[in-house]
Amino acid sequence: MIWLLDTNAVAADYYAGIKRDQERKGLQLAENDLWIAAAAQSIGATVVTRDQDFTRIDDLTVEDWSQ
Numbered sequence: 001m002i003w004l005l006d007t008n009a010v011a012a013d014y015y016a017g018i019k020r021d022q023e024r025k026g027l028q029l030a031e032n033d034l035w036i037a038a039a040a041q042s043i044g045a046t047v048v049t050r051d052q053d054f055t056r057i058d059d060l061t062v063e064d065w066s067q
Contacts, residue, residue: 011035011041014039014041014042015037016042018034018045018060019034021032021058027056028055029056030053033053037057037060040060040061041060046063047061047062047063047064048062048063048064048065049064050064
């Protein structure tokens, strides 16, 4: 199943928070990954991925179904 989400102000707030937290930690995420994480957090969704970068994001639920 593929979800398409319209970015809104709530997701934008999450985006800003995630980006700020990552920068404070001296880490970087690709812009697209930031938006994926922000959109997921804004609706309480789980990100299903093998990309371990997502696990560095506080309060983001991540699952790896490849294991």
